Amino acid sequence: MSILPNSVEYWAANRPDDVAFIEGDRRMTWSQLNDAANRVAHGLAARGVVSGDIVVLRTQIRIEWPILSEAIGKLRCSLLGLNWRLTPSETQYVLSNSGAQVVVCDDEDPAALKPAFEGLPIKLAVSIGAASPGFVAFSELLEASAEPALHSTGRPPLILYTSGTTGLPKGVVSVLQPGVQMDARTSEYLSDVASTRRGQPGGVSLLTLPLHHGAGPSQVWGAIQLGNPTVMMRRFDPEAALRLIAQHGVTNWTGVPTMYKRLAALPKDVLDTYDVSSIRALSVGAAPVPYELKRWIIRTFGGGVLGEGYGATEVGMISFLPPEMQELKPGSSGRPHKHVDISIRDTEGRELPRNRSGEIWIRTPVTIRSYLNGKPLGADTRDDDGYFRVGDVGMLDDDGYLFITDRAKDMIIAGGVNIYPAEIEAAILRHPDVQDVAVIGIPDDEFGEQVKAFCELKPGHETDEAAILAFCRDHLASYKRPKTLSIVDELPRNTMGKLLKRELREPYWKGRERNV
Template sequence: MRRPEAWVRDCPDKPAVVDGERTLTWREWNSAADRLADWLDRTVPDNPVAAVYLHSRVEWFVVNLALAKLDRQQVAVNWRLSVSEVRHVLADSGAGVLFLDAPDPLAGARLCEGLDTLAVPLRGDGAGVDLPTAIRLGRDTPRVSTGRARPVIYTSGTTGRPKGVVKANGRDDTAPPAVLAYLAARRRRYPATADNRTLVSLPLHHGAGEGQAQRALAAGGTVYLMDRFDPEGALELIQRHRITEWSTVPTMLFRLRALPAEVLERYDVSSLERVGVGGASVPYALKDWAIDFFGEGRLHEAYGATEVGTITSMPPHLHREKPYSCGKALDLVELRVVDRQGNTVPAGTEGELQVRTPLTIDRYVGGPELGGDDLTEDGFFRVGDLGRLDEDGFLYVTGRAKDMVVSGGVNIYPAEVEQALRECPGVVDAAVVGVPDEEMGELVVAYCEVGPGSDLTREALLEHAAERLAAFKLPRRVHLVPELPRNAMLKVVKNTLRAWAAEEPESAR
């Protein structure tokens, strides 16, 4: 994997990043980054941390490369966070500068008020320096990068305040040998070349989106950006640019599958060589559809966590042989399933998943060393998922430990109920939560996202589910909604669903 400056030398006029109608060549990218790095070095010389609050656009990459040339940390800020959450990230990380593209030019001043953080907006208000001005003021002094800025990714914060994780650079010779070996093994599993044309529709503030883009660029490929996911828009980009690689989350594939057949047939996706999927459990029916739509051997499922990196990968040719598995552990990954006492359980037995990789963190940014709730004494991270391993070492994730519903003293796994609901015609996606009940302890409540113009009824949905689930697992309340609440990675925010269920008037239950 090569540094950007090497590709500037070899193919200066080749497109590196394409954002709609805007194209940044390798030469243009490197020159802008050199100028910005010079301005930063003179303006904020003593703080090695910069926060980036930008959507998926070419400027994100200019900032990233400038920070890499200064060997600084880049704190990725989720653009869906509230003002108080963004201020928490800035204070928690100690960022000395904030790059942002908020539509309000005064937003930076409000976000940085009372903090030792300089706001650099994409579009200025005349009171300070904006990003284009900073680039123009910088001197065109060539600098050599470390490959990429040192990434700090903040967790989604769906269960509390966002927490920062310092990620491995991957091209830094000072990294521990085990980290470099793990990253090299991961690159062998997912090889990239200069011929790759990669569609990035995952947000760049998340490790998956940022990692996919960096992997493509390190190999000399071209990245095509899609800031806000639209299923037909993605198909149009794939056809127009002859995209070879695309990484998704299940929600994207659900929404793609929900398009009318005549729309799906309108686009040519035969250029795709690899379609990645991860970030949440992938129902087998969805995998089966994706294999038929994209073609055999192209769907690559992975399972991982921000705190430990990629954990498992599923060989494309085994999806139908082991339909409910998310694959085997990567090289240098230790994976175990334990019971409530922490004892490793036999193959086929469900329990809590614990993982140890060379990337496993021992603390969050600004926090103390992790304790037993997160990290075991022997260094295994508790990812919060339940699952089992089969005799061949393949992993099956069965749900989130904290999402378990206990109704009438019986454990009910939301993932199982959700899968049954998603198989009903007219359902785009489904999410299940437990709500307190005086008699049963908890009740199963389902929220189902239905497509436009759907005539699906609650009665028909429950009849469908009753054919697939035991009676005690059936939802006691079902809501048909036009859209489920999601975070920037399109994961369903179940805390919001629990709040909705709690606020529901008694008469509507």
């Protein structure tokens, strides 16, 4: 079988000794990556993994991820990126809903994950690092033969789980399946999106974004396409990030606003210690970016490097604000990509004119028609013309630039991570003393937003905030747990009994430039 251009196999054949990935003191060349991927693919196949299987990667940012990603591609399997912080019950739901049968994790205690497999047809569980009964060690997979060499047809289909307003996570399968003939519109759209990443051959990429979101895998695969090395950072630390930029001559980095805020909080003498002149392209996204923070980034890293992207898992990337427009269109998320249509609508679904705020509906060449193993989307989510309701509120100005002002859905974004109140509320309602609960996002200078809960107790019941917060520890991943909780006599509701979260939010967001 012929080797795909710009693939790991291609670089292994043409530039075998060039470094592909760096993590801490670990280095991996293209030939080592391809050899390891062949071994792992044969090791997985010997243990019953076959084409079409969904392989779950529940790992932090680490050098084993690209090995596994390539092995999964060689076996014609799909890759499901799963947040390593999810509890066993949250993990079990995703495994059950997706039908995945293979799980790879790097948990410190893999045994704690075993309850997630109960009652499910999991045929193989692999642990990177810690040994545990019932888990095959990743090192054992690497002991398989690398022969015969296997060839992938490109990156594996990617499955990511997102939550809707119901709070139950839903699987989104990337529309771009390897080997599928792509129509011209989709191809042009993807080329336009790729151009905004501003990667060039000879560059060096720094990866600090998790691999269970679209941006992380996209950055890894984009660097492979260019034959560029990627420096991987397992846990983000602001000074260590500057050190890596200076040490490796990093040219491209994508971060969430929280990461940039942490950099900006460093003392000036620390910032001045590191040479960041190698940076050619910085990207920021996944959460609203305060204008003052953008100005700090431009002052620190220079003009002409900062770009901002806006997208959603269900529709792909939507818009991009290039470096030259950052100060001309402050607060904007940019103009739509090629073949992306934006429709601003009122609550009745009528199109609104320019400069009027309403719900944002999006149509792209990769908009999903249904969630994984779900029914076709209803008209309230995806209309007959293929527009998807993303759940944000915003407007288009006279020049066609998009401005996002609020969220129609209740989603909270903390440190670039989407958190869904409905899921948190469902967990808190299991507490025996809680009658009703409302979860909102309140301002947080470091993370953008933090989770706050308001609880109404059942008549005659008594408990305190600490007891409910302790209860949350058993039912919610750490990043979803409320940071603060207030017990109130009565939650605000309208005449129909619907919770009025806006009334809870208002005191916290008063005087802020935007409500997200």
